[in-house]
Amino acid sequence: MNQPTLADEEIIVHLIKDFIEREGLFKKSDKKYSKVKKTRELIRRIQYMELSYGRVVDDIPQTIRDLVNYLKTQPISRYLPLLSQDLDIELQKEFALGRYNQLTPAILELITEDNAHEQIQKHIVALREKIIKSGKEEFYEICRFFFAAENNFETRNNLKRRMTKLKIPASWQDEIIQNFYVSVGNKKLSKEFCPYCGNPLTNEHLETSKVCRHFKQTDFFFKPITKSFNITEEVYCFDEKVVKSIVIPNIGEQRLRDLLLTIPGVIEVVMYPYFDSYDLKVVTKTRTFWIDVKDYQYPRSLAQYFAKEYKQAQKLLRPRQTDIRSEDVFLLIPKHRIEISSDRYLKRLRTNLENRNLSRIKVISEGDFIKLLKKEIKGDY
Ligand SMILES: [Zn+2]
Known part of the structure; x- marks a missing residue:
């Protein structure tokens, strides 16, 4: 049996994440079938991992119940030895799941963020090329700033109107919507949105998003954004990756610039x-x-x-x-x-x-x- 590689371990980490994560508010729900299939795949991969390290068959999870128990009682370094080398010693001893079946900080640290960044970076590079061709460097800043909280959860018309106001060429607008936004359908909404990242402001939002909570507590305090939509309008929200790689960093960079200028x-x-x-x-x-x-x-x-x-x-x-x-x-x-x-x-x-x-x-x-x-x-x- 071949020794498991780093890539094998990475797949396990992502399967654990999929296994445990609840659906987001507007995310298209996974088909039940594929969820089950992924869980089986996770069990199979853990079995393979255990066998390749020569462990006893009795210890190896067979059912979903075994799997949960395994993830809650086995240190991650047992089945993710290569990946966990990067972690602090005490994190290496941690389990993947906590008491309430939540992902632990140790496993979260192993979920790489860079895939999300990479995908959105490609679109940013494409946008940058357009801007270079247009010869107007200032568009770059304008486009980056366009992805601010108030431009999340909007109708196509509103997004275009705002872009036109900023003089973003009409011929770019559909492409920007296509690359950086996803449709959440036509929902009847009258909701409050987080003034920092633009996501729907649920009761837990500021607790679960450490970054937004931090901004709220420190230098910035913005009021929630309220928006209402008609039932017939199609609403667009940021691709989640945009929040992560553009919106949140922008808040930090702008604040830093203002601070440096003082x-x-x-x-x-x-x-x-x-x-x-x-x-x-x-x-x-x-x-x-x-x-x-x-x-x-x-x-x-x-x-x-x-x-x-x-x-x-x-x-x-x-x-x-x-x-x-x-x-x-x-x-x-x-x-x-x-x-x-x-x-x-x-x-x-x-x-x-x-x-x-x-x-x-x-x-x-x-x-x-x-x-x-x-x-x-x-x-x-
Ligand atoms: Zn937020």
Whole structure:
């Protein structure tokens, strides 16, 4: 029997996620059949994993009940030895499921976020190409900002009206809707939406979305957005991946830009310079910084993203543009991310980058970057 590979382990993680997750509010429900099929597949894969490590047949789950019990009593390092190497020792001992059949932080950390980012990145790249061709760099910022909370859960007409107002060419509009939105059908809705990410504001939303709760508690407080729709109108909401890779980061980046502009001696802050090669360009009298802001929930996923996307890593290590010195390029982790994750986020990110031979990427927290910037401005080295 072949030794299981990393890919085998990744499939198990995703099957566990599918097995346990409830349907989202508007998501098309999985056909029951495929759910059952996936559960069987999960049992089969765990059996294979156990057998290939030479374990006793009695220990191996056969039924759904066994499976639940197994996921609640066996440490993940038992059947995911390769993946769990990236985790802290105490997380390696954790089970996949908690007392109430919820996914534990340990297993959640193994669910990579980068697939979602990758797909939406493709659409962003396509949009960027259009903008480059049009020769109007300012469209880039406009389009990024368009994906703000108030443009979620809207009718096609309203979306187009808003785009037209921002002078986004009419010929791009359908494609933008097609690539970044999904239809949720024609529902009669009069609902409140989260002012941060634009998702429906349920009772638990601000509890379950750590990021939105954080924004609510700290610098920003926005009122919920209320919208009503007619029963005959088709309503469009963001593709979930847009919330994750555009909307939430935008809140953080805008806030950071505003904050940086309050520091005396900061001459200019440009968002998405070189058509989004970086997130921020920060200019002082003596030095220009190029900042890539990355807001991943788990350090492991972020390190994996750079390992997979060589171009992105290269951008931080050896910039293509001749006016960018590599010592001025930083990977910045926003304040809210460090505050809502553990205080070891940065340490774990650095370890994960080292494990992938990417230790030369300069990781900096928002707080430390501000200190560095102030030092530069004062000129005391
Ligand atoms: Zn939200």
